[in-house]
Amino acid sequence: xxxxxxxxxxxxxxxxxxxxxxxxxxxxxxxxxxxxxxxxxxxxxxxxxxxxxxxxxxxxxxxxxxxxxxxxxxxxxxxxxxxxxxxxxxxxxxxxxxxxxxxxxxxxxxxxxxxxxxxxxxxxxxxxxxxxxxxxxxxxxxxxxxxxxxxxxxxxxxxxxxxxxxxxxxxxxxxxxxxxxxxxxxxxxxxxxxxxxxxxxxxxxxxxxxxxxxxxxxxxxxxxxxxxxxxxxxxxxxxxxxxxxxxxxxxxxxxxxxxxxxxxxxxxxxxxxxxxxxxxxxxxxxxxxxxxxxxxxxxxxxxxxxxxxxxxxxxxxxxxxxxxxxxxxxxxxxxxxxxxxxxxxxxxxxxxxxxxxxxxxxxxxxxxxxxxxxxxxxxxxxxxxxxxxxxxxxxxxxxxxxxxxxxxxxxxxxxxxxxxxxxxxxxxxxxxxxxxxxxxxxxxxxxxxxxxxxxxxxxxxxxxxxxxxxxxxxxxxxxxxxxxxxxxxxxxxxxxxxxxxxxxxxxxxxxxxxxxxxxxxxxxxxxxxxxxxxxxxxxxxxxxxxxxxxxxxxxxxxxxxxxxxxxxxxxxxxxxxxxxxxxxxxxxxxxxxxxxxxxxxxxxxxxxxxxxxxxxxxxxxxxxxxxxxxxxxxxxxxxxxxxxxxxxxxxxxxxxxxxxxxxxxxxxxxxxxxxxxxxxxxxxxxxxxxxxxxxxxxxxxxxxxxxxxxxxxxxxxxxxxxxxxxxxxxxxxxxxxxxxxxxxxxxxxxxxxxxxxxxxxxxxxxxxxxxxxxxxxxxxxxxxxxx
Amino acid sequence: xxxxxxxxxxxxxxxxxxxxxxxxxxxxxxxxxxxxxxxxxxxxxxxxxxxxxxxxxxxxxxxxxxxxxxxxxxxxxxxxxxxxxxxxxxxxxxxxxxxxxxxxxxxxxxxxxxxxxxxxxxxxxxxxxxxxxxxxxxxxxxxxxxxxxxxxxxx
Numbered sequence: 001x002x003x004x005x006x007x008x009x010x011x012x013x014x015x016x017x018x019x020x021x022x023x024x025x026x027x028x029x030x031x032x033x034x035x036x037x038x039x040x041x042x043x044x045x046x047x048x049x050x051x052x053x054x055x056x057x058x059x060x061x062x063x064x065x066x067x068x069x070x071x072x073x074x075x076x077x078x079x080x081x082x083x084x085x086x087x088x089x090x091x092x093x094x095x096x097x098x099x100x101x102x103x104x105x106x107x108x109x110x111x112x113x114x115x116x117x118x119x120x121x122x123x124x125x126x127x128x129x130x131x132x133x134x135x136x137x138x139x140x141x142x143x144x145x146x147x148x149x150x151x152x153x154x155x156x157x158x159x160x161x162x163x164x165x166x167x168x169x170x171x172x173x174x175x176x177x178x179x180x181x182x183x184x185x186x187x188x189x190x191x192x193x194x195x196x197x198x199x200x201x202x203x204x205x206x207x208x209x210x211x212x213x214x215x216x217x218x219x220x221x222x223x224x225x226x227x228x229x230x231x232x233x234x235x236x237x238x239x240x241x242x243x244x245x246x247x248x249x250x251x252x253x254x255x256x257x258x259x260x261x262x263x264x265x266x267x268x269x270x271x272x273x274x275x276x277x278x279x280x281x282x283x284x285x286x287x288x289x290x291x292x293x294x295x296x297x298x299x300x301x302x303x304x305x306x307x308x309x310x311x312x313x314x315x316x317x318x319x320x321x322x323x324x325x326x327x328x329x330x331x332x333x334x335x336x337x338x339x340x341x342x343x344x345x346x347x348x349x350x351x352x353x354x355x356x357x358x359x360x361x362x363x364x365x366x367x368x369x370x371x372x373x374x375x376x377x378x379x380x381x382x383x384x385x386x387x388x389x390x391x392x393x394x395x396x397x398x399x400x401x402x403x404x405x406x407x408x409x410x411x412x413x414x415x416x417x418x419x420x421x422x423x424x425x426x427x428x429x430x431x432x433x434x435x436x437x438x439x440x441x442x443x444x445x446x447x448x449x450x451x452x453x454x455x456x457x458x459x460x461x462x463x464x465x466x467x468x469x470x471x472x473x474x475x476x477x478x479x480x481x482x483x484x485x486x487x488x489x490x491x492x493x494x495x496x497x498x499x500x501x502x503x504x505x506x507x508x509x510x511x512x513x514x515x516x517x518x519x520x521x522x523x524x525x526x527x528x529x530x531x532x533x534x535x536x537x538x539x540x541x542x543x544x545x546x547x548x549x550x551x552x553x554x555x556x557x558x559x560x561x562x563x564x565x566x567x568x569x570x571x572x573x574x575x576x577x578x579x580x581x582x583x584x585x586x587x588x589x590x591x592x593x594x595x596x597x598x599x600x601x602x603x604x605x606x607x608x609x610x611x612x613x614x615x616x617x618x619x620x621x622x623x624x625x626x627x628x629x630x631x632x633x634x635x636x637x638x639x640x641x642x643x644x645x646x647x648x649x650x651x652x653x654x655x656x657x658x659x660x661x662x663x664x665x666x667x668x669x670x671x672x673x674x675x676x677x678x679x680x681x682x683x684x685x686x687x688x689x690x691x692x693x694x695x696x697x698x699x700x701x702x703x704x705x706x707x708x709x710x711x712x713x714x715x716x717x718x719x720x721x722x723x724x725x726x727x728x729x730x731x732x733x734x735x736x737x738x739x740x741x742x743x744x745x746x747x748x749x750x751x752x753x754x755x756x757x758x759x760x761x762x763x764x765x766x767x768x769x770x771x772x773x774x775x776x777x778x779x780x781x782x783x784x785x786x787x
Numbered sequence: 788x789x790x791x792x793x794x795x796x797x798x799x800x801x802x803x804x805x806x807x808x809x810x811x812x813x814x815x816x817x818x819x820x821x822x823x824x825x826x827x828x829x830x831x832x833x834x835x836x837x838x839x840x841x842x843x844x845x846x847x848x849x850x851x852x853x854x855x856x857x858x859x860x861x862x863x864x865x866x867x868x869x870x871x872x873x874x875x876x877x878x879x880x881x882x883x884x885x886x887x888x889x890x891x892x893x894x895x896x897x898x899x900x901x902x903x904x905x906x907x908x909x910x911x912x913x914x915x916x917x918x919x920x921x922x923x924x925x926x927x928x929x930x931x932x933x934x935x936x937x938x939x940x941x942x
Contacts, residue, residue: 089886089923220882227887228875230822230862234888237821245816270788270805289816290808361826361922362834362888410826411886411923442827681882685925689885692924715831715920723893724917727926 084124130744253306343462380409520643635759694753
């Protein structure tokens with residue numbers, strides 16, 4: 001095969017030599033202790049032929065403890081770095097390059113970054129959960145590797161120059177004696193073309209943000225010029241010599257199974273290569289896309305009827321009453337019932353959140369080349385290493401015979417169809433022994449993706465005579481089925497299931513065991529309680545009496561992480577409810593939150609957002625509401641994302657047309673604290689897009705179904721905000737905590753948007769909306785329900 | 788199958804394809820162009836947009852034979868990475884994209900509209916973008932980039 005995928009990072013002859021061995025770069029490093037970069041074929045072949053046990057030394061697991069797995073200095077002094085956290089459109093690629101250039105004191109254009117390729121990069125699991133910054137920009141992994149490399153270079157320079165490390169300076173990849181600048185040595189002279197051969201040094205010091213000259217700056221994203229010019233290679237543009245085109249034929253209903261496939265109708269279709277059936281998986285391969293599409297449409301496939309779906313109208317009741325359940329306590333101070341009984345007032349409300357979809361604008365695509373017992377998969381997966389394992393399971397190959405190469409797809413926002421289409425391409429390629437590209441038709445993407453979780457949430461709180469919250473009680477129900485395949489569950493997505501794998505088992509558990517440790521990864525625990533479990537208090541609030549009980553049930557549809565999974569749903573409930581309590585006791589919504597918060601940084605983002613929004617202190621709703629015409633109002637919401645991964649507060653200003661029940665979001669002010677900021681413009685872009693994604697989901701998005709199947713199968717039946725939308729003015733306040741740890745920021749704004757809008761609608765009209773999306777019908781019902 | 792002549796970005800191509808094939812598949816599969824993309828295949832999202840006779844055309848629902856003999860311009864036909872077209876430059880300068888998948892539809896739709904309506908108001912520009920979808924919801928930066936280009940067209 002032409003070295004089209006990795007040619008840039010290897011010299012061409014080195015690539016050929018490596019390909020001939022069938023070894024990965026990581027195996028190569030482990031075996032030979034040498035770098036590939038800059039090597040000639042002769043050198044490489046000599047090293048590869050040396051005795052050793054390559055297979056036994058594969059570097060598995062999270063990250064790598066070897067510096068050479070992360071950083072290589074070429075003979076020309078250029079830096080090549082390897083990361084397992086991928087660019088998904090969030091700007092991470094450029095930010096990681098900034099990190100490496102900063103720590104190594106080299107110009108940005110002398111850093112080359114290789115991302116997410118199981119033959120080349122360390123295993124860093126999944127690029128998800130706003131974890132890339134915490135993982136690679138703090139004290140471990142890529143940041144530590146960069147710092148370790150810098151220290152190793154300084155130490156070697158110290159020996160070579162006879163000058164102690166503290167009397168050396170580094171600039172542009174050259175180390176000089178402070179006292180005598182003629183005493184110098186370059187990175188290339190020190191290690192160019194050779195390995196470091198050292199482990200990551202946990203004591204290696206990162207530069208303090210106050211010293212940064214590259215990191216922390218608004219460096220433009222590297223991909224954007226090529227994207228704007230139509231030159232960028234998305235997964236959709238990957239072309240492999242001899243590549244064929246596949247299409248899938250999905251069941252017509254949920255739970256339908258295959259009876260038979262009659263391929264007579266496609267016999268005459270030009271270009272048809274093969275009809276492929278494996279258990280309930282059906283697909284076709286043709287020489288061209290159009291031929292594959294026609295074949296898929298003409299193929300006569302008989303399915304059993306579906307297993308039937310409950311009425312969408314009664315869905316939330318169905319969800320609340322479904323058995324069996326898996327029950328979990330996040331916190332339980334065991335005094336909640338007693339405190340509710342003795343409270344001056346008890347407040348209750350129930351919130352509903354629908355299934356929503358990732359709905360990537362480009363349907364998912366993958367290319368697979370499976371032959372001679374080996375597989376190469378080009379995929380937009382967030383998880384190259386886990387996918388390598390599950391593709392191996394789907395194909396019946398040993399994992400070491402599978403290589404997964406990441407290429408950017410259409411923005412995924414979680415597990416869209418990228419993994420499942422990778423299995424489709426792999427199965428079809430295996431069946432024909434040639435490379436196959438699959439890109440879904442819209443309905444195949446939308447009807448079968450892993451939707452974001454629906455939720456029913458009950459909130460109760462006790463309030464004392466002074467209006468202070470004395471106890472908080474939260475109970476939720478959410479459906480789950482499948483999810484990320486991880487390293488061994490290909491049945492967690494539709495193709496794996498159709499091909500004969502089961503989703504991870506649903507394990508019922510009632511009653512919930514008492515919590516043993518505090519964690520708030522799903523933000524099920526509201527910000528206003530202490531979060532005390534086993535003597536440790538990890539929460540951000542002041543309320544000591546607290547109970548958070550969650551129930552998972554088996555879902556009708558596939559589910560999986562969708563930007564701010566569960567955290568958005570829980571935050572919508574908590575932050576709406578906090579507003580309801582504040583209104584009941586006639587307190588200002590910002591003041592009332594601050595009264596119940598203990599966390600310094602969450603308090604700071606609240607105060608910052610209120611100041612930037614010119615928040616007028618008064619209770620909601622606003623005084624003097626008329627029941628008709630256009631009414632304006634403001635609402636606030638905040639979160640410490642995942643309990644420890646990014647602070648965010650938002651003020652939303654809305655107008656509600658009380659005659660048409662239409663909500664217009666006029667202005668969003670966002671305050672963010674995610675520790676030291678890597679790239680302020682990238683951060684702003686994420687906050688702005690995240691907030692507007694939140695607006696779209698809050699006002700418009702809901703997966704629909706009938707008694708057999710999902711009916712949201714295109715943009716007419718699942719309409720999000722398009723580019724003609726009258727979008728709000730979005731203002732961001734960035735709090736740069738240069739002494740803190742780096743946190744995630746790609747999901748925080750999305751998390752707080754729904755509640756901020758709901759609270760603003762209440763402020764404007766006195767009407768409370770407790771069900772997403774805020775359709776006109778629901779707004780009208782809430783307006784009509786006003787006293 | 789039949790032989791068709793297609794003129795794309797100033798180059799002529801003679802192609803043996805089913806005349807009913809949507810133009811998009813010919814551009815991306817046969818000519819390996821990276822600008823126009825399959826988003827929905829239904830003409831709903833704009834990702835596949837190309838410009839023909841000054842009009843923005845949804846290539847995913849346009850049979851290739853309907854375009855035979857016409858001059859087709861794709862995103863890569865506007866400018867290059869080194870010398871971007873002013874509308875491409877406006878998006879680069881404004882960092883007005885995230886995943887970048889939709890950008891073909893955004894730029895091509897806006898360009899076709901503004902070249903015909905250089906004095907368009909903000910409301911008219913937004914209306915012209917009504918069939919274009921960005922799921923990263925970078926609307927704010929995109930509309931600003933379009934307006935920046937529009938100001939250049941007017942002057």
